[in-house]
Amino acid sequence: MSSTESFPEIRESVRRLCADFPGTYWQAKDRDRAYPTEFVETLTREGFLSVLIPEDYSGSGLGLGAATAILEEVHRSGCNGGACHAQMYVMGTLLKHGSDAQKAQYLPAVASGDLRLQAFGVTEPTSGTDTTRIRTFARKDGDDYIVSGQKIWISRAEHSDLMVLLVRTTPREECLKSSDGMSVLLVDMREAIGKGLTIRPIRTMLNHATTELFFDDLRVPAANLIGEEGKGFRYILSGMNAERILIASECIGDGRFFIDRAVAYAKDREVFGRPIGQNQGIQFPIARAQVQLSAAALMVDKAAAMFDAGENCGTEANMAKMLASEASWYAGDQCLQTHGGFGFAEEYDIERKFRETRLYQTAPISTNLILSHVATHALGLPKSF
Numbered sequence: 001m002s003s004t005e006s007f008p009e010i011r012e013s014v015r016r017l018c019a020d021f022p023g024t025y026w027q028a029k030d031r032d033r034a035y036p037t038e039f040v041e042t043l044t045r046e047g048f049l050s051v052l053i054p055e056d057y058s059g060s061g062l063g064l065g066a067a068t069a070i071l072e073e074v075h076r077s078g079c080n081g082g083a084c085h086a087q088m089y090v091m092g093t094l095l096k097h098g099s100d101a102q103k104a105q106y107l108p109a110v111a112s113g114d115l116r117l118q119a120f121g122v123t124e125p126t127s128g129t130d131t132t133r134i135r136t137f138a139r140k141d142g143d144d145y146i147v148s149g150q151k152i153w154i155s156r157a158e159h160s161d162l163m164v165l166l167v168r169t170t171p172r173e174e175c176l177k178s179s180d181g182m183s184v185l186l187v188d189m190r191e192a193i194g195k196g197l198t199i200r201p202i203r204t205m206l207n208h209a210t211t212e213l214f215f216d217d218l219r220v221p222a223a224n225l226i227g228e229e230g231k232g233f234r235y236i237l238s239g240m241n242a243e244r245i246l247i248a249s250e251c252i253g254d255g256r257f258f259i260d261r262a263v264a265y266a267k268d269r270e271v272f273g274r275p276i277g278q279n280q281g282i283q284f285p286i287a288r289a290q291v292q293l294s295a296a297a298l299m300v301d302k303a304a305a306m307f308d309a310g311e312n313c314g315t316e317a318n319m320a321k322m323l324a325s326e327a328s329w330y331a332g333d334q335c336l337q338t339h340g341g342f343g344f345a346e347e348y349d350i351e352r353k354f355r356e357t358r359l360y361q362t363a364p365i366s367t368n369l370i371l372s373h374v375a376t377h378a379l380g381l382p383k384s385f
């Protein structure tokens with residue numbers, strides 16, 4: 001089944017909702033680098049951000065396939081799920097590895113939108129993609145951990161109540177394996193800001209509400225440790241597969257947006273006395289974008305189905321994200337080219353989407369690191385690092 005045919009009712013509802021948030025809404029937010037609060041509140045109220053939360057915790061209990069349909073339609077409509085997509089998958093770490101008490105305390109409130117769980121704190125300025133070298137350290141002190149360190153590119157931190165934070169609890173040198181000795185803490189940002197946590201926004205080429213975080217002896221109750229101390233790296237890995245698949249579905253949505261717009265413009269715009277879309281020099285790049293995007297969408301569907309079946313989908317999640325991000329970027333480039341000068345005008349939304357979709361070749365994981373994963377994990381080639 002093609003991804004456009006899955007979950008038709010959900011897709012239709014998302015499209016209707018998105019129609020209330022036209023290009024002019026996103027252009028204004030983009031200009032001011034403002035958070036799309038109204039859009040996020042509407043998606044939350046309609047239950048779209050809690051589809052992955054089980055019914056026992058007041059969510060819809062649907063699988064990742066449904067979540068990909070939602071985000072794809074958000075992006076195909078010209079909107080941007082980057083403002084809130086983490087609310088869908090960050091809770092997975094809590095759901096899979098949290099205690100019953102933690103799940104009962106937080107998940108129903110996340111499902112209702114009373115608590116925003118939008119922030120996922122992994123990346124640090126010095127370690128980059130080499131996550132085992134993170135330096136943010138949590139030292140046990142009575143019933144608390146005391147956290148010191150720094151994170152970078154932590155998106156939506158200013159618009160979240162809770163953050164899933166990866167820290168070291170044992171120095172790397174003292175661990176048998178470099179991926180040991182890391183732990184996951186659930187940080188209540190409402191209590192932390194000003195008491196050891198400072199958030200500094202970073203202005204970027206797209207409107208993404210990303211920030212830098214500084215931890216200066218922040219006290220976090222030990223009761224907020226998720227799972228066992230020292231096993232945090234494993235806990236966040238499965239969440240990262242969900243993240244990659246969901247972001248791949250956003251790229252598929254972006255790609256479809258670009259192709260829809262390019263086709264409509266190519267049919268309508270007449271130069272030299274005929275529609276530009278009659279020229280194969282215009283047709284073929286759009287057709288190639290369609291071919292690439294269709295193939296990428298199949299890989300997204302496959303990865304989501306494997307995730308939902310509880311299978312190990314690390315390689316497929318990575319491949320889906322790489323193919324989808326490259327397909328959307330190519331589609332964006334061709335859409336811009338098809339529009340000639342008008343593609344650069346803010347009011348057409350193409351230059352904004354072009355900037356937005358470029359992010360996904362770098363975050364949440366860059367293309368080289370995906371190739372490295374496939375080379376070493378799927379093909380058994382020797383590790384280079």
Ligand SMILES: Cc1cc2nc3c(=O)[nH]c(=O)nc-3n(C[C@H](O)[C@H](O)[C@H](O)COP(=O)(O)OP(=O)(O)OC[C@H]3O[C@@H](n4cnc5c(N)ncnc54)[C@H](O)[C@@H]3O)c2cc1C
Nearest residue numbers: 120121122123128129153154155210363364365366368369
């Ligand atoms: C807008 C934005 C939002 C983000 N949101 C979040 C968030 O919410 N939470 C979070 O934790 N992080 C977030 N990130 C961080 C993001 O996941 C990282 O930027 C990304 O994983 C790349 O890491 P880096 O920037 O440290 O690049 P580096 O690791 O410094 O890599 C730089 C370049 O070198 C390449 N490279 C590095 N090592 C190798 C190698 N061995 N072989 C070949 N190539 C290599 C990389 O592929 C990359 O192209 C965000 C980033 C951005 C820009």
